[in-house]
Amino acid sequence: MTLRAKWMLMGLGVLLGGFAYAMAQETPVPTPKNPPLFKGDRSKKNDGSRVVGGVVRDPQDKLADGAVVKLKDTKSLSIRSFITKEDGSYSFQGLSTGVDYELKAENKEGLSSSTKILSVYDNRKEAVINLKLEAKK
Numbered sequence: 043m044t045l046r047a048k049w050m051l052m053g054l055g056v057l058l059g060g061f062a063y064a065m066a067q068e069t070p071v072p073t074p075k076n077p078p079l080f081k082g083d084r085s086k087k088n089d090g091s092r093v094v095g096g097v098v099r100d101p102q103d104k105l106a107d108g109a110v111v112k113l114k115d116t117k118s119l120s121i122r123s124f125i126t127k128e129d130g131s132y133s134f135q136g137l138s139t140g141v142d143y144e145l146k147a148e149n150k151e152g153l154s155s156s157t158k159i160l161s162v163y164d165n166r167k168e169a170v171i172n173l174k175l176e177a178k179k
Contacts, residue, residue, distance in 0.1 A: 094160050095133030096172040098126050098147045105130030106149060106175055113137075114144040139165075147173040154178060 094113070098106040111132040113122045118141075124132040126147075137143060143160040153175035160169055 090139060091136045092139055092167045092169065093133060093135045094137060094143065094145070094169045094171055095131065096170045097130040098132065098155070098173045098175065099130060100149070100153065100175045101177070103174075106147070109147045109149040109175065111145060111147045111173065114146075116142040116144060145171055145173065147175060149175055152178060 098109045098111060100106045105128075106126055107128045107130060109126045109130070111124045111126060113124070113134050114120070115122075115138075122134060124134060126132050132147075134143075137160070140162055142162055145158045145160065147155040155173040155175055158171050158173065160171060
């Protein structure tokens with residue numbers, strides 16, 4: 043490696059180090075004092091995972107009790123499911139921040155929702171995605 047290339051690499055390292063230092067000095071954004079969106083043990087809140095939840099409604103906007111919400115990991119193609127509670131709610135915990143997820147709801151009458159995406163670019167730790175059942179086309 044030439045002396046010039048070594049100096050260029052060292053300069054790049056100094057530049058990146060300065061950038062990292064400047065980013066670390068940013069003032070943190072205050073956390074809102076709202077209650078948590080999801081119930082349950084959130085003691086692992088800073089473990090790098092996230093939660094998604096919401097409600098499922100039928101075509102008449104009533105809460106859909108007993109609908110099946112499917113969560114598909116687009117990286118591993120694994121699917122998890124959740125049967126909605128009486129209040130139409132569902133939730134999935136322990137999701138990776140580095141994976142896109144697809145969400146879709148279905149019920150026993152054959153109604154289903156459109157597929158919604160929880161993207162890696164969505165930086166919410168507790169994302170809310172509501173789903174609406176519709177007749178299949």
